[in-house]
Amino acid sequence: MIKSSTLALLSIILFSGCISVTNELPSYNTYNLNIYEQNIKSTKYLEKSINVLEPKTITSYNSKNILYSKDNLEYDKYALNKWMDRPTKMLQKQMAKYLTFTKDYKYISTSNLKIESDYNLVSQLVDFNHLFEEDKSYAKFTIRVYLVNNKNEKVYFKNFTYKKICMTNDALGFVKTIEMLTNKFYVDLNNFIISSIQ
Numbered sequence: 001m002i003k004s005s006t007l008a009l010l011s012i013i014l015f016s017g018c019i020s021v022t023n024e025l026p027s028y029n030t031y032n033l034n035i036y037e038q039n040i041k042s043t044k045y046l047e048k049s050i051n052v053l054e055p056k057t058i059t060s061y062n063s064k065n066i067l068y069s070k071d072n073l074e075y076d077k078y079a080l081n082k083w084m085d086r087p088t089k090m091l092q093k094q095m096a097k098y099l100t101f102t103k104d105y106k107y108i109s110t111s112n113l114k115i116e117s118d119y120n121l122v123s124q125l126v127d128f129n130h131l132f133e134e135d136k137s138y139a140k141f142t143i144r145v146y147l148v149n150n151k152n153e154k155v156y157f158k159n160f161t162y163k164k165i166c167m168t169n170d171a172l173g174f175v176k177t178i179e180m181l182t183n184k185f186y187v188d189l190n191n192f193i194i195s196s197i198q
Contacts, residue, residue: 031066031175032084033094036183040101043194049106050193051117052096055088055143057125062086066171068130068137075129081171087128091143091182095121098186104194119197122146130166130174137169139177145189147196156196160185 060067064086065077083090092110100108109115127142140163147156162181166173 028080028082029171030082030084033090033179033182035094035098035101035186039183039187040098042103043190044198045104046194046197047106048119048197049109049117050099050119050121051109051111051115052092052099052121053111053123054092055123055125057088061125061128062088066130066174068132068174070132072131078171088125091125094182095186095189099190099193102190104190118150120148120150122148128178130171132169137166137174138163139166139174139181141178141181141185143185145192147193158192160188
């Protein structure tokens with residue numbers, strides 16, 4: 001009798017413990033960066049191919065965590081909000097996608113493919129952050145781009161820096177604002193490439 005009571009009690013405790021653990025696990029939001037199709041414009045067709053390499057960056061920027069900082073001093077991450085992929089991987093895919101959609105080039109490839117190209121697009125992600133200053137917040141995005149001619153090794157360089165006030169002071173407000181900034185960057189990047197190549 002004691003054994004069966006003890007066994008029943010242990011089963012109840014174990015079962016209720018499993019239920020309480022699953023009830024306490026919060027879900028989190030996952031975000032991706034999208035291209036605004038209305039921004040895609042064919043500028044000038046060039047019979048050139050470009051290999052878009054994954055941007056380099058410091059480890060803290062290159063995680064699925066969405067980062068925010070207070071006065072550029074203290075960095076932290078949103079607990080219940082994450083990126084779908086690492087920022088450098090998302091940017092590589094979106095740069096290649098945008099440049100392909102413009103139809104300005106013979107072809108665009110990514111570093112995952114072993115295809116010879118006329119140019120390599122090498123970049124360094126310097127800032128990809130949600131910055132809080134007093135009662136406002138900003139999306140900050142800085143990327144250095146190096147367009148390397150694979151035939152003569154000539155390098156064209158440009159630093160792209162963007163900062164815009166967020167619509168709301170939360171992760172979603174940051175995601176929407178950084179998406180605007182990255183879309184502006186894709187247009188600026190294409191203009192930079194065309195002016196460098198021609």
